[in-house]
Amino acid sequence: MEEGCRERLLKKNYYEDCPGCKVDQYKESQRGFPFREFFSMWIIVLGTALPISSLFPFLYFMVRDFHIAKRDEDIGYYAGYIGSSFMLGRALTSVFWGIIADRYGRKPVIVFGTVAVVIFNALFGLSVNFWMAITTRFLLGSLNGLLGPIKAYAAEIFRDEYQALGLSTISTAWGIGLIIGPALGGFLAQPADKYPTIFSKESLFGRFPYFLPCLCISLFALAVTVASCWLPETLHMHSVNTLPDDSEDGLEDASRGSNLNGKMEQNEEKGPIAKESLIKNWPLMSSIILYCVFSLHDMAYTEIFSLWAVSPRSLGGLSYTTNDVGELLSLSGLGLLLFQLFLYPYLERIIGATMIIRLGGVLSIPLLASYPFIALLSGFSLAFLISCASVLKNVISVSIITGLFILQNRAVEQHQRGAANGISMTAMSLFKAIGPAGGGTIFSWAQKRQHAVFLPGDQLVFFILNVVEAIGVLMTFKPFLAEK
Structure with a gap:
């Protein structure tokens, strides 16, 4: 059998018996979107x-x-x-x-x-x-x-x-x-x-x-x-038995066997990579730490925004009803969907995930600082500006999280992605459990100081949110964040 035919047969059986390689073949066959x-x-x-x-x-x-x-x-x-x-x-x-x-x-x-x-x-x-x-x-x-x-x-x-x-x-x-x-x-x-x-x-x-x-x-x-x-x-699980039993002759069996052994030896040589400690993988751990900081901010913001929107005007809120808040969030969801579908992939390709995270954090700071002043408006101007601000804030938040997803999955090999994302979810869940409780406590405290000289009322709430956001932006630079 000619060498080219032998390689094609070997590759064919390799794809048939390996789930991961079937996906490689599946991805190669993808055309268009x-x-x-x-x-x-x-x-x-x-x-x-x-x-x-x-x-x-x-x-x-x-x-x-x-x-x-x-x-x-x-x-x-x-x-x-x-x-x-x-x-x-x-x-x-x-x-x-x-x-x-x-x-x-x-x-x-x-x-x-x-x-x-x-x-x-x-x-x-x-x-x-x-x-x-x-x-x-x-x-x-x-x-x-x-x-x-x-x-x-x-x-x-x-x-x-x-x-x-x-x-x-x-x-x-x-x-x-x-x-x-x-x-x-x-x-x-x-x-x-x-x-x-x-x-x-x-x-x-x-x-x-x-x-x-x-x-x-x-x-x-x-x-x-x-x-x-x-x-x-999609998980690669390479099988040793990748060749049919009805081989044409012993020489071809031996040849294919040696080729397979060579491939298996190459896989065995990757053993140290499989045993690499995720905790010692600083590109992964730094992105997870940054993920926790932004998750804490997002959960606290979600809790505070709802409380702030329905709180009375006398306490610096918007006096919105729950239906008003629902409509506002629905509009934010539509804007978020359109941005992530049509703009984010191109933006990530041009400037990269890290720069998106950094710019998103920087833009969030003046945006959140404007919320207490937007509350001073009324009528159409209030509805228009708070809708635009809410849409922009949600777009920024999800863009930051998406960028962190990309960094985390690039920081590890495929055989460790499940465990790496598990660690990420554990840490993030703990911080998300802290966010609403902390945000609610700060909000209640801030509303009791409406006439304070320094950062009265809700200005204090959004100032603290911006401090957390600024810490996140700082951590996007070296040596806090490392990329593989």
């Missing part, structure tokens, strides 16, 4: 993000109905435990799911995570007491560990020119899910009270007033689970 891969990432991450924030519009009333709080003032205390149980569960298991993804593949973790949403989000809607609610939320966070592995998956399934778009797809779908989730919870909770002509008090949704939004999200997650079964695996 990868619509199918883009849509797959979008719906998976959206199905994961929806249950995270969908409970907040009705959580106060759910805790009240449990009759565990002796006073109305204590309802927020118990609601905080339920709200943080998801992040706590995710923080405890993210590294574990990352290791599983590196050992057994990205696809099993993705499918299992969507199944967890189907089951435990529905059970949360059927909660009859405080402990059932907190347990189901904790299990939902613990067993839904796909966000870290799916970032590795997106970095592997797209061709090089579309990797930035793939990772921005994840952050965009996540941001949209955190906006749509509360809208679903607000409109669909307590349906027997809101829509008595459709749902009676004696029906299932009348007896479990918070089940309908959870059920809708679980049904969407079920559809995502079914669709995920057709995802290709």
Whole structure:
């Protein structure tokens, strides 16, 4: 057999028996914009993000109905435990799911995570007491560990020119899910009270007033689970038995065997790389630390913005209703979607992920400093400027997170991406658990000092947010941030 034919046969069997190499072949066959891969990432991450924030519009009333709080003032205390149980569960298991993804593949973790949403989000809607609610939320966070592995998956399934778009797809779908989730919870909770002509008090949704939004999200997650079964695996698991048994002659067997042994020896020579400590990988750890700083800022901003928007004018707020805030966030989500789809990939290609992070942080500082002065306006000028500011702030925040996703996945080899993203998710979840509590505390303190000489009222809140943002910008320079 000629040498060229032997190489083609060897490559053919190598692709057939190696899941990772099948994906290499799949990527080589991609032509044009990868619509199918883009849509797959979008719906998976959206199905994961929806249950995270969908409970907040009705959580106060759910805790009240449990009759565990002796006073109305204590309802927020118990609601905080339920709200943080998801992040706590995710923080405890993210590294574990990352290791599983590196050992057994990205696809099993993705499918299992969507199944967890189907089951435990529905059970949360059927909660009859405080402990059932907190347990189901904790299990939902613990067993839904796909966000870290799916970032590795997106970095592997797209061709090089579309990797930035793939990772921005994840952050965009996540941001949209955190906006749509509360809208679903607000409109669909307590349906027997809101829509008595459709749902009676004696029906299932009348007896479990918070089940309908959870059920809708679980049904969407079920559809995502079914669709995920057709995802290709991207983890490289090279098999020794890559050749057929019915070889034409012993000489060709020996030749192919020697070629395979050479390839296996090359893989074995990479053993030290596989054992490289992620903790000692400074490009990875520096990007994770920076990710934690910006995540802390984003969660604190999210908490403070909602409180500030609905607080009365006498305390420096906007006196918005919850519907006004929902419309504002929906507009922000639309602007975010358009930017991430059409502008971010080209911007990343021109100036790079690190420069996007740095410029985004710098632009956020004067933007946040303007919020207290925007609150002095009224009418159309207030609505227009706060809408523009909110859209721009959300675009900047998601662009920064997307850039950090790119840096983290570039800092490690493919066989370590699952574990690396697991570490990132663990650290980020802990900081995100701190952000709302810290932001709410600072906001309450600031509103008590409306007539202070230095940074009165909400000016203090946005000043502290800018301090955190400035620390993040500083950490984008060497030696704080290293790139591989």
